[in-house]
Amino acid sequence: MALAAGNTVYSLVCSRVTGCGLSLNNGELELAINGPVAALLRDDEGYADIAELITSIDETGFDRQEALRTLERTGEPEPWRIGEALAECYLVEHRDCFFPWPDGRDERKWGSSLPGADLVGFQVDNNGCRFAFGEVKTSGEEEYPPGIMYGRSGLKGQIEDLKNDIEVKSALIRYLTHRAVNSSWKSEFQQAFTRYMTSDKFDFSIFGVLVRDVTAHIDDLRTRVDKLGVDCSTPLTIELLAIYLPQKVIGSWEEKCPICLARECET
Numbered sequence: 001m002a003l004a005a006g007n008t009v010y011s012l013v014c015s016r017v018t019g020c021g022l023s024l025n026n027g028e029l030e031l032a033i034n035g036p037v038a039a040l041l042r043d044d045e046g047y048a049d050i051a052e053l054i055t056s057i058d059e060t061g062f063d064r065q066e067a068l069r070t071l072e073r074t075g076e077p078e079p080w081r082i083g084e085a086l087a088e089c090y091l092v093e094h095r096d097c098f099f100p101w102p103d104g105r106d107e108r109k110w111g112s113s114l115p116g117a118d119l120v121g122f123q124v125d126n127n128g129c130r131f132a133f134g135e136v137k138t139s140g141e142e143e144y145p146p147g148i149m150y151g152r153s154g155l156k157g158q159i160e161d162l163k164n165d166i167e168v169k170s171a172l173i174r175y176l177t178h179r180a181v182n183s184s185w186k187s188e189f190q191q192a193f194t195r196y197m198t199s200d201k202f203d204f205s206i207f208g209v210l211v212r213d214v215t216a217h218i219d220d221l222r223t224r225v226d227k228l229g230v231d232c233s234t235p236l237t238i239e240l241l242a243i244y245l246p247q248k249v250i251g252s253w254e255e256k257c258p259i260c261l262a263r264e265c266e267t
């Protein structure tokens with residue numbers, strides 16, 4: 001297993017909305033960070049594609065290895081980016097999701113945060129594929145819930161927008177549509193789109209993930225699960241997850257759980 005399921009410390013259910021708090025210990029976090037999380041931050045899959053493209057160019061006027069290094073990212077990733085990658089890997093490993101087009105491929109500047117949902121992709125269930133949208137917040141604030149739950153860009157408002165705002169969902173689906181045209185996941189997109197349209201636009205899933213490095217507490221999610229459960233229409237499902245890491249690791253990854261993005265460090 002690439003990323004441990006973690007230890008469940010609390011769970012909540014209200015209508016079609018669930019909440020789960022889980023913890024990862026130091027060993028589980030280290031394996032995740034320097035395994036699937038690092039691979040996602042490096043975008044190993046995308047790099048393989050561009051490496052094939054660059055090495056296929058019939059020119060000898062440049063060093064291909066130097067060209068590939070030019071296309072690599074450098075510098076340490078921000079804590080929020082590591083938290084987002086950890087959340088994505090968890091949903092892929094344990095919630096049957098896949099997110100085929102990493103946000104990093106659309107960045108004009110390394111370190112920027114793009115508008116729209118943090119995670120846009122699919123969830124596989126017994127009926128095939130449906131759309132899955134996710135928001136992720138990373139915080140070491142010792143409040144329950146943390147301040148990033150609130151405000152204009154807080155997790156609360158973002159999840160409510162995904163639940164209730166048709167235009168928000170339409171924009172995300174358009175984002176996937178353009179990238180699906182010549183993709184290997186075209187059929188999955190078509191399944192998800194059909195399910196969405198034939199369910200009066202309710203057949204999709206939403207994930208809200210808090211990545212924390214404080215003591216676990218049910219108050220992180222309790223109120224949101226209860227409120228989101230009101231008028232949650234079938235077959236929409238919403239899951240809130242709080243992933244609790246060893247204390248004080250956020251903001252000091254290099255010291256407590258260093259992450260290596262350089263390909264020379266791969267073994």
